[in-house]
Amino acid sequence: xxxxxxxxxEAERAASEQEQLLLExxxxxxxxRATPTRxxxxxxxxxxxxxISSDPKKAKxxxxxxxxxxxxxxxxxxxxxxxxxxxxxSRFRIAEFFIxxxxxxxxxxxxxSVALLSVVLWLVMLVAIVVDSVLLVRGVKKxxxxxxxxxxxxxxxxxxxxxxxxxxxxxxxxPRLKRGEKP
Numbered sequence: 001x002x003x004x005x006x007x008x009x010e011a012e013r014a015a016s017e018q019e020q021l022l023l024e025x026x027x028x029x030x031x032x033r034a035t036p037t038r039x040x041x042x043x044x045x046x047x048x049x050x051x052i053s054s055d056p057k058k059a060k061x062x063x064x065x066x067x068x069x070x071x072x073x074x075x076x077x078x079x080x081x082x083x084x085x086x087x088x089x090s091r092f093r094i095a096e097f098f099i100x101x102x103x104x105x106x107x108x109x110x111x112x113s114v115a116l117l118s119v120v121l122w123l124v125m126l127v128a129i130v131v132d133s134v135l136l137v138r139g140v141k142k143x144x145x146x147x148x149x150x151x152x153x154x155x156x157x158x159x160x161x162x163x164x165x166x167x168x169x170x171x172x173x174x175p176r177l178k179r180g181e182k183p
Contacts, residue, residue: 076173080144080151084160086183087140089175093164094125094132101125133161143183 036044076085105125109118137157144153163171177183 072173080148080153080156081159083144083147083183084140084156085163085171085173085175086177087143088136088160088163089168089171090177090179090181090183091136092179093136095129095161095165096167098125098129098165099167133164136164137161 076082102125105118105121108121109115137160140160141153141157144151144156168175
C-alpha cells in the first residue's frame with residue numbers, strides 16, 4: 001500500500017524468470033525415477049554381484065535347474081554312456097513293458113480257470129526278457145568297444161540294461177533318437 005508499485009509487465013517478467021529458475025533447478029535435481037527402497041537396492045546389489053535374478057522364486061528355480069544339470073552330467077555324462085543311451089533308445093526292448101505285463105498277469109492269475117496259463121506266460125515273459133537283455137548287453141559292449149577302443153567301458157552293459165527296463169517316457173536324460181534311427 002505504501003510501497004512503490006512496479007509496472008505489471010515488470011512484475012510478470014520477474015515472476016516468469018523466477019518460475020524458470022525454479023523449473024531448471026527442479027529438473028537438474030530430478031533423477032527421472034523414484035528412489036529405490038533399501039530392500040530393492042540390496043537385491044539389485046546382490047544381483048550385480050552374483051548374477052542371480054532378483055526374484056527369489058526365479059533364483060531358486062535357476063539354481064535347481066543348474067544343480068539338476070550338473071548332477072545329470074556327472075551321472076550320465078561322457079560319450080560312451082551317451083552312445084549306450086542312444087543304442088538302447090533306438091531299438092524296441094521287451095523289458096520296457098515288464099511292469100505292464102506283470103500287472104496284467106496278476107489280474108489274469110486271479111481267475112482260477114486261467115491260473116495255469118498265467119504261469120506259462122510268466123515263464124515266457126522271463127525267458128524273453130533274459131534273452132533280450134543278454135543280446136542288448138553283448139551288442140552294446142561290442143559296438144562300444146569298436147567305437148571307443150581306448151575308453152574304459154566299465155559297467156556300460158549294466159547301465160544300458162537298467163535303461164532298457166524303464167518306460168521310454170520316464171527315461172532320464174530324455175531319449176534323443178526315435179526307434180529305428182541309427183545311434
